[in-house]
Amino acid sequence: MQITSGLPEGFNAGAYDMIVVGAGYAGAVCARRLAETIGYRVAVLERRSHIAGNAFDCTDEAGILVHEYGPHIYHTFNERVHNFLSRFTKWTDYQHKVLANINGTLMPVPFNHASLKLAFGEERGEELYQKLVETFGKDVKVPIMELRKKNDPDLAEVADYVYENVFLHYTMKQWGQTPDQIDPSITGRVPVFVGDDDRYFPQAPFQGMPQDGYTALFEHMLDHDLIDVFCDVDARDLFEIDQTTVKIVYTGPLDELFNLDLGALPYRTLDMKFETLDMDQFQPVGTVNYTTSEDYTRITEFKNMTGQVLPGKTTIMKEYSKAYTPGSGETPYYAILEPENRELYERYLERVQNLTNFHPVGRLAEYRYYDMDAVTNSALDLSDEIIACHA
Ligand code: FAD
Numbered sequence: 001m002q003i004t005s006g007l008p009e010g011f012n013a014g015a016y017d018m019i020v021v022g023a024g025y026a027g028a029v030c031a032r033r034l035a036e037t038i039g040y041r042v043a044v045l046e047r048r049s050h051i052a053g054n055a056f057d058c059t060d061e062a063g064i065l066v067h068e069y070g071p072h073i074y075h076t077f078n079e080r081v082h083n084f085l086s087r088f089t090k091w092t093d094y095q096h097k098v099l100a101n102i103n104g105t106l107m108p109v110p111f112n113h114a115s116l117k118l119a120f121g122e123e124r125g126e127e128l129y130q131k132l133v134e135t136f137g138k139d140v141k142v143p144i145m146e147l148r149k150k151n152d153p154d155l156a157e158v159a160d161y162v163y164e165n166v167f168l169h170y171t172m173k174q175w176g177q178t179p180d181q182i183d184p185s186i187t188g189r190v191p192v193f194v195g196d197d198d199r200y201f202p203q204a205p206f207q208g209m210p211q212d213g214y215t216a217l218f219e220h221m222l223d224h225d226l227i228d229v230f231c232d233v234d235a236r237d238l239f240e241i242d243q244t245t246v247k248i249v250y251t252g253p254l255d256e257l258f259n260l261d262l263g264a265l266p267y268r269t270l271d272m273k274f275e276t277l278d279m280d281q282f283q284p285v286g287t288v289n290y291t292t293s294e295d296y297t298r299i300t301e302f303k304n305m306t307g308q309v310l311p312g313k314t315t316i317m318k319e320y321s322k323a324y325t326p327g328s329g330e331t332p333y334y335a336i337l338e339p340e341n342r343e344l345y346e347r348y349l350e351r352v353q354n355l356t357n358f359h360p361v362g363r364l365a366e367y368r369y370y371d372m373d374a375v376t377n378s379a380l381d382l383s384d385e386i387i388a389c390h391a
């Protein structure tokens with residue numbers, strides 16, 4: 001593999017069997033599989049100056065490994081995904097834990113047995129917990145919007161508390177809308193957990209951090225004789241989507257390919273404020289969610305996630321969410337899952353669906369709220385299809 005900045009003089013896209021646009025999970029997984037399974041020569045074009053997409057990590061001025069585009073915690077139930085990614089990294093046994101700062105008291109999120117006792121006191125908390133166990137069973141995830149539908153005064157007491165103190169303010173900050181107004185799958189990502197598991201991803205069998213970081217994982221994944229990586233290259237400067245015959249795996253937003261001519265796909269973006277502090281540790285866990293106060297949604301302390309030991313210094317990051325403005329240089333982080341946005345996406349998708357040389361995949365190109373494992377899975381599926389067609 002070669003990683004170069006810019007394209008060499010006389011770059012010939014036709015000399016490659018596949019052009020992959022984007023060096024995040026979607027692009028890197030496809031590039032690797034097509035190179036090693038069917039011997040494709042692959043050029044990966046990435047408009048940023050680095051590989052790894054939004055999972056990119058690097059060392060800051062204080063020498064601390066930080067996640068440049070927000071905290072990334074690997075977790076999956078998918079064995080195929082886990083086996084594939086594990087070829088390129090060892091994992092630490094980090095288990096992500098999040099505390100919500102609720103009016104100054106830190107409580108585990110997802111809201112669980114321990115949180116109930118902190119919120120309602122030992123005795124009442126236990127009573128409410130037993131009621132949840134009777135109703136739903138033990139070690140079960142209950143989305144807040146499901147819990148709110150239950151017609152029972154005890155369950156309503158829990159639902160109201162969690163809705164008001166965990167979801168309402170945080171969701172307003174993150175999405176500019178209340179939890180009732182957004183797609184229930186979003187709040188469903190952080191269900192109430194009827195049990196004692198206090199990890200952010202309860203029950204996920206595979207979780208951890210790549211031992212040497214995400215960027216190193218990508219360096220290994222892209223390290224193949226048949227893969228060339230070109231950073232600082234915007235693929236739109238090279239191709240007109242409907243006029244090119246080269247084969248393309250595309251992992252950017254679909255609307256950008258058509259200069260947003262049907263309208264821009266709406267996203268939320270984030271301002272991330274990094275601060276290095278002269279102390280060993282700032283907070284007890286990787287992430288603290290500010291669910292009843294502050295303008296930012298959460299604070300992440302990277303050393304708590306990576307396990308890095310560096311006395312006297314720590315770097316934290318605050319996330320401020322806002323609407324994304326296309327063409328402003330902002331990053332489109334979160335697709336806004338609303339039916340009219342999906343319809344707009346489908347109209348863009350229709351335009352590329354009959355292009356047999358063009359394959360959209362990934363969180364941007366599919367306009368989905370995908371975690372790293374889901375993107376990897378989607379890219380494995382797409383590469384399976386391309387490999388099957390080649391055979
Ligand atoms: P991306 O990582 O966005 O990669 C796409 C790449 O394509 C980008 O690098 C972009 O520059 C490039 N590109 C786009 N257009 C062009 C073009 N025209 N020319 C050249 N290059 C182009 N997932 C988890 O599993 N756990 C987490 O804890 C987690 N935390 C997250 C926190 C935040 C704040 C965010 C925003 C996401 C988080 N995710 C997490 C999700 C994770 O980031 C994504 O699932 C994953 O990075 C998506 O990979 P991708 O390849 O689809 O997209």
Ligand code: UDP
Nearest residue numbers: 109166167170171174186187189190289291
């Ligand atoms: N959420 C919330 N309070 C929390 C955690 C999550 O209201 O303490 C809601 C919020 O709407 C958020 C969604 O649940 O956008 C999904 O949370 P998650 O932590 O999965 O978001 P991500 O890490 O993808 O930003």
